[in-house]
Amino acid sequence: MDTIDLLERCYPGRRAELKRDILRRALACFNEQGIEATTIEMIRAACDTSVGAIYHHFGNKEGLVAALFFAALDDQAGLRERYMSDAQTLEQGVQALVHSYVDWVDAQPEWARFQFQARYAVAKGPFAEELASRNKARNRQLREWLTAHTRADELPRIPAELLPSLIVGQAENYCRAWLSGRVQSSPSTYRQELAEAAWRSIGAHQ
Template identity: 55%
Template sequence: MLQDTFERVLPGARKSTKRHILRCALECFLESGIESTTIDTIRQRSGTSVGTIYHHFGNKEGLVAALFFAALDDHKAVMWPELERANSPKTVIEELVHSYMDWVTRQPELARFMFLARSSVAAGPFGEELAVRNREQYSVLHKWLAEGVKLGDIRSLPKETYPSLLLGQSENYCRAWLSGRVPTPPGDHAPVFADSAWRSLAQQI
């Protein structure tokens, strides 16, 4: 599954070494944590040289960011088509939750890494790139939220509250599943969380 993911976001034979390093880095980060993993650890796991790793990623922060963005791009590839096919604010909200929880179920390693790395990427030198990517990724969602408010279907709330209301509960469940605290895959409960997200934003039920 991971091989397919990296092939999709980094296609082509010329990027095979880069994909291999990313897969090995992901294993190291999940086993030892981001802070404890060194470039030399990844070098040993991947069988490449330090120079090759630096050539492709610049430094450890660049490697962490490249892996995070690869995961983000893979999630976007799943989510975007569903959001673009939606025809109402309710459908957009439900599809967002479904696509997110289904993706976590299919890509638990990448999802676990994203939870580990999100704050360091946001606070590091790639924070602005992450902000731009997030704005682009959720542009369709924001359009539908604004339309829903205009139509009176969605409550007008402070903009910063919408992400937590949309995905806060589903993210919490995904974290619990990824840590082994609950047994049922998130995708199995997506309808429950999608309905809850809609109810938290809908003007009237």
């Protein structure tokens, strides 16, 4: 998977070609210069289009950041759902969540790098409500899946909002270290170890 594949999944068709090009160039600018330092003029020059075209499609820089951030979230969610569809038990579900997270970051490092730096900007910006709504929906779906695939007494009484951190937190920490160059081995190298650690995070309470 590469950047173009992800954008084509989120914005398919020939009519969205300019939108994909703007997003692709914006992603590179944000990752190279940082979100705060990047200007609309930098993005305009990179994609050789007009400022008007950028504003027409995305409104402003905050809209561009949010469009990229939500495209990454949607693509990540799609992979997670495919992995979860094959899981039949609680342990398999936990491992599927970690495997999908690790494999997505490993396949999409530029998107993952942007996602980490953009999260705060989106959470504090005009799209904060949409992000909060998506997070609540994800947490609810996760809890519902886990409840549906376990015995009544098997799932620990862990708050739904805490589950993602317990399950994916260790993998996220390692992925951040890899993306910043603090460790050399790709996340996929340790996908099974990270999945087993996640299982112990909630399985130890049983």
